[in-house]
Amino acid sequence: MLNGYGRERDAVAALDSAWEELKTMGTLAVVRKTEQRGSRAKLEDVTYTLFPTRDFVAEQKAANRRQNDAKVSSSPSR
Numbered sequence: 001m002l003n004g005y006g007r008e009r010d011a012v013a014a015l016d017s018a019w020e021e022l023k024t025m026g027t028l029a030v031v032r033k034t035e036q037r038g039s040r041a042k043l044e045d046v047t048y049t050l051f052p053t054r055d056f057v058a059e060q061k062a063a064n065r066r067q068n069d070a071k072v073s074s075s076p077s078r
Helices: 008-024 054-074
Strands: 028-037 043-052
Touching: 008 028, 008 043, 043 054
Parallel strands: none
Antiparallel strands: 028 043
C-alpha cells in the first residue's frame, strides 16, 4: 500500500500520521497497532485495527438510508 517510501519505517510513520488526522477529524475513535517483528527485531508487518466514532457510524447509516430511499422512490412502480 505504501510502496513509494524508501524505508518501511517512513511508510508506517506516514500511515500513523494519517490515522491521527482521522482521529482529530472525529472519524476514528481508536486505532490499535500491532507490529510483527522477525529476526533481529526487523519489522515484517503492521496490522491496524480501526474503530469508528459513534457519530461517524450514525452519519454513514443515515447516508446509506437516504441512498436506498432515493433508489426505491426513483424505481418505476408496477
